[in-house]
Amino acid sequence: MQLRVALRNCGFIDPESIDDAIARDAYAALAKVLVELKPAEAIEILKESGLRGRGGGGFPTGLKWEIASKNEADQKYVVCNADEGDPGAFMDRSILEGDPHTVLEAMAINGYCIGASKGLIYIRAEYPLAIERLKIAIRQAREYGLLGKDIFGSGFDFDIELRYGAGAFVCGEETALIHSMEGERGEPTFKPPFPAESGFLGKPTNVNNVESYANIPVIYLKGADWFHSIGTGKSKGTKVFALAGKINNVGLIEVPMGTTLREVIFEIGGGIIDGKKFKAVQTGGPSGGCLTEKHLDIPIDYDNLIESGSMMGSGGMIVMDEDDCMVSMAKFYLDFTVEESCGKCSPCRIGNKRLYEMLDTITKGKGSLEDLDRLRNLCEVVKDTSLCGLGQTSPNPILSTMDNFHEEYIAHLSDKRCPSGQCKDLMNYVIDPENCVGCTACGRVCPVGAITGEKKEIHSIDTAICIKCGACEEKCKFNAISVK
Amino acid sequence: MSRIKVELHENQVIALKDICKSFENNPHELINVLHKTQEMFGYLPAEIQEIIAIEMNVSVAKVYGVVTFYSFFTMVPRGEHPISICMGTACYVRGADNVLDEFKKELKVEVGETTSDGKFSLNCLRCVGACGLAPVVLVGDKTYGRVSPEGVKEILAEYLS
Numbered sequence: 001m002q003l004r005v006a007l008r009n010c011g012f013i014d015p016e017s018i019d020d021a022i023a024r025d026a027y028a029a030l031a032k033v034l035v036e037l038k039p040a041e042a043i044e045i046l047k048e049s050g051l052r053g054r055g056g057g058g059f060p061t062g063l064k065w066e067i068a069s070k071n072e073a074d075q076k077y078v079v080c081n082a083d084e085g086d087p088g089a090f091m092d093r094s095i096l097e098g099d100p101h102t103v104l105e106a107m108a109i110n111g112y113c114i115g116a117s118k119g120l121i122y123i124r125a126e127y128p129l130a131i132e133r134l135k136i137a138i139r140q141a142r143e144y145g146l147l148g149k150d151i152f153g154s155g156f157d158f159d160i161e162l163r164y165g166a167g168a169f170v171c172g173e174e175t176a177l178i179h180s181m182e183g184e185r186g187e188p189t190f191k192p193p194f195p196a197e198s199g200f201l202g203k204p205t206n207v208n209n210v211e212s213y214a215n216i217p218v219i220y221l222k223g224a225d226w227f228h229s230i231g232t233g234k235s236k237g238t239k240v241f242a243l244a245g246k247i248n249n250v251g252l253i254e255v256p257m258g259t260t261l262r263e264v265i266f267e268i269g270g271g272i273i274d275g276k277k278f279k280a281v282q283t284g285g286p287s288g289g290c291l292t293e294k295h296l297d298i299p300i301d302y303d304n305l306i307e308s309g310s311m312m313g314s315g316g317m318i319v320m321d322e323d324d325c326m327v328s329m330a331k332f333y334l335d336f337t338v339e340e341s342c343g344k345c346s347p348c349r350i351g352n353k354r355l356y357e358m359l360d361t362i363t364k365g366k367g368s369l370e371d372l373d374r375l376r377n378l379c380e381v382v383k384d385t386s387l388c389g390l391g392q393t394s395p396n397p398i399l400s401t402m403d404n405f406h407e408e409y410i411a412h413l414s415d416k417r418c419p420s421g422q423c424k425d426l427m428n429y430v431i432d433p434e435n436c437v438g439c440t441a442c443g444r445v446c447p448v449g450a451i452t453g454e455k456k457e458i459h460s461i462d463t464a465i466c467i468k469c470g471a472c473e474e475k476c477k478f479n480a481i482s483v484k
Numbered sequence: 485m486s487r488i489k490v491e492l493h494e495n496q497v498i499a500l501k502d503i504c505k506s507f508e509n510n511p512h513e514l515i516n517v518l519h520k521t522q523e524m525f526g527y528l529p530a531e532i533q534e535i536i537a538i539e540m541n542v543s544v545a546k547v548y549g550v551v552t553f554y555s556f557f558t559m560v561p562r563g564e565h566p567i568s569i570c571m572g573t574a575c576y577v578r579g580a581d582n583v584l585d586e587f588k589k590e591l592k593v594e595v596g597e598t599t600s601d602g603k604f605s606l607n608c609l610r611c612v613g614a615c616g617l618a619p620v621v622l623v624g625d626k627t628y629g630r631v632s633p634e635g636v637k638e639i640l641a642e643y644l645s
Contacts, residue, residue: 093613125519168553183514185549244577245578246578320577340610342553
């Protein structure tokens with residue numbers, strides 16, 4: 001069921017050995033492109049393959065290259081976006097650590113096609129091993145003449161440098177990334193102009209994601225038709241997902257586009273931990289949404305996921321079971337967005353903060369039903385008016401949970417109840433009179449003296465005093481204390 | 485934030501200037517300069533930022549703006565054993581918040597603070613990309629996987645002897 005394209009070499013080669021990589025066809029595609037093809041012909045092949053950006057947006061890669069190739073300039077740049085910031089996603093790290101040469105090779109092809117002699121890899125400082133392996137790979141490629149002057153005697157020069165991120169999620173947005181590489185605060189700017197026109201240091205710049213690059217050498221070796229034959233209507237090839245959360249088999253998977261969520265979660269992922277009930281799967285990270293039972297049989301591709309209220313994103317896939325509260329989940333993502341919003345535009349800076357506060361109120365049982373309309377309204381405003389992709393997608397976790405788990409919001413708002421028992425403020429510890437033997441153990445361990453009762457008589461908890469620390473439940477040997 | 489006054493030794497100032505010079509005092513290399521500086525000094529107090537600003541020929545406000553924008557840079561010294569708790573989604577779903585609470589309780593510090601003896605500092609970070617091991621805790625360069633609140637004391641004990 002799995003098919004390795006982007007991950008084809010990961011685990012099969014010593015990532016610190018260029019000879020290993022070459023034995024598995026590294027740089028063969030670069031040789032073919034440089035010797036046999038003109039830039040325009042090479043771009044045409046990429047367009048025919050149907051490859052779309054794997055960073056999340058899904059923009060056709062060949063078209064991106066074509067636009068960058070047509071802008072005239074004395075210097076152009078090729079940038080690899082390795083600022084993998086989606087929590088729960090680690091496919092780019094695995095590619096960089098397991099097969100760094102494929103990224104270098106694809107960037108060189110990219111440089112040849114658009115007429116750029118310089119490449120930059122913008123990588124998170126949090127990935128020290130990936131940085132180390134890239135440094136080794138770049139050094140080896142230079143020694144072998146696969147980077148540098150006159151590669152394969154074609155007259156084409158290309159070299160690659162590393163640039164480091166410093167922990168800012170918004171830098172995954174291409175204009176913010178470019179500002180960060182220029183030594184500035186990583187704040188996005190309005191597009192147009194697109195980087196293809198005016199990017200790094202004001203020069204035409206083509207930015208692609210690590211996984212997109214990892215697909216490119218194979219396309220040139222096996223042909224556009226081969227790649228085009230994998231996948232669905234408008235989504236070709238495979239996608240790497242990072243499967244995590246309450247699932248038995250966690251880790252990276254690579255499947256052809258069009259595989260269903262059910263196959264991914266229950267066959268490859270081995271189902272839910274402890275035999276619990278599947279509740280939702282979050283795709284697309286903080287920009288995506290929660291999909292449910294009813295979406296399990298939809299073939300995964302860019303367009304289907306958007307239609308279902310989520311998105312492909314970079315490929316994080318977090319599985320949740322019956323114990324996870326969907327309002328808390330939305331709040332978790334908004335907390336992330338509030339923290340990571342760069343603060344440049346007010347809809348994102350203030351709007352997301354307000355959205356977070358509204359969700360916080362709901363999880364504390366202080367919301368009212370009117371909050372639902374207010375919440376939805378503000379979500380729409382933030383989506384419509386934010387400057388960059390971060391704010392334009394940040395309300396998605398709220399909107400998708402409101403659509404798919406409406407009854408859970410209602411339970412929090414009108415019944416002041418959290419059906420999953422995750423919202424601490426909405427739960428109470430109670431003593432079951434059937435099981436309580438009056439041992440007084442709970443009363444003695446309670447830090448606030450909320451438990452009363454004589455020895456050998458049934459105890460009770462004063463919910464007004466209780467701070468819900470759970471110490472009594474832990475202490476009780478008779479299973480008499482539970483959360484309601 | 486409490487302001488710590490830092491006295492820089494002459495040789496530290498020279499080291500700092502050398503870092504700037506190694507990047508040709510090019511303002512576009514500011515982030516790389518800050519990375520190198522933090523690697524050497526452990527943190528980036530105002531005094532250091534002032535010297536970098538002069539060397540790179542940019543305003544102190546600009547350096548401060550960049551330092552405070554990125555979560556990787558810190559203006560307070562970290563503990564001898566910096567503790568980072570991953571708050572990525574996978575770790576969160578597997579109960580990282582409970583682990584964090586336990587660290588706060590044990591160390592009696594909030595996130596972003598250092599214990600009064602300077603031994604531990606507590607921080608959250610976003611996804612280290614080891615989601616298969618969730619919840620993940622880093623102490624210095626060492627990674628602990630599948631940490632439970634009950635296991636917190638045990639981890640701290642390793643560094644207390």
